Amino acid sequence: MVVGNREQNIRRIIEMEDRICQCERCPSLVKCLRKPSMGKGELDPEALLVFEYENIFTRDINNIIKLRNIIKQEFELDKIYHTFMVRCQPKACTTRQSVNCYGQGKWIDKDYTCLLNNKACDGIPVRPGTGEIISCLPFLLEEIEILHPMYLFLFGERVAEFVLKSYGIYHGFTVNKRYQYEQMIFLTSVNEDEFRRDNCHQLVSIISV
Numbered sequence: 211m212v213v214g215n216r217e218q219n220i221r222r223i224i225e226m227e228d229r230i231c232q233c234e235r236c237p238s239l240v241k242c243l244r245k246p247s248m249g250k251g252e253l254d255p256e257a258l259l260v261f262e263y264e265n266i267f268t269r270d271i272n273n274i275i276k277l278r279n280i281i282k283q284e285f286e287l288d289k290i291y292h293t294f295m296v297r298c299q300p301k302a303c304t305t306r307q308s309v310n311c312y313g314q315g316k317w318i319d320k321d322y323t324c325l326l327n328n329k330a331c332d333g334i335p336v337r338p339g340t341g342e343i344i345s346c347l348p349f350l351l352e353e354i355e356i357l358h359p360m361y362l363f364l365f366g367e368r369v370a371e372f373v374l375k376s377y378g379i380y381h382g383f384t385v386n387k388r389y390q391y392e393q394m395i396f397l398t399s400v401n402e403d404e405f406r407r408d409n410c411h412q413l414v415s416i417i418s419v
């Protein structure tokens with residue numbers, strides 16, 4: 211990486227994160243969210259890990275560290291960054307479903323108390339819908355463009371499908387495949403919670419063919 215790019219990347223990522231924090235493209239999601247999920251890690255990464263959304267697995271930093279270490283060891287890399295295809299965590303909630311006007315402000319306070327019923331939020335995390343993925347995808351593509359890693363690990367078939375289609379690749383959204391776009395190598399993987407050393411071995415074997 212050219213000297214100075216890291217500082218430039220930091221500036222651009224911070225500026226993008228400000229826009230993510232102010233984004234209201236998915237009004238039903240932001241109402242019940244305190245903070246969107248942001249990328250973390252080295253800002254001049256050799257590998258970028260992309261998860262679909264922040265779930266129970268990715269919320270546990272120990273899981274992320276373990277997964278990163280497997281990739282570091284097997285791919286002999288040092289610098290890794292991870293991020294999410296959808297930044298705002300969708301929740302299923304009966305209280306929210308009964309409201310049909312969004313109005314101003316959040317519906318949840320800093321202690322995660324629901325302002326609609328004055329009880330602790332009991333929304334159940336669910337996977338994002340297609341509309342939410344499409345709305346949020348530009349942030350991920352911008353992040354990839356800023357960081358421009360050598361390897362992109364796409365965890366889960368949905369991440370593979372939406373990211374690869376964005377780069378004009380319309381086939382083969384199965385796991386353990388390799389695609390190249392400019393100098394970046396995209397690797398499709400099983401879901402993050404199923405990823406073991408064996409899966410990583412398989413990915414190592416397909417980059418060397």
Ligand code: SF4
Nearest residue numbers: 233235236298345346
């Ligand atoms: S999920 Fe993404 S596009 Fe939707 S409101 Fe959050 S940041 Fe914006």
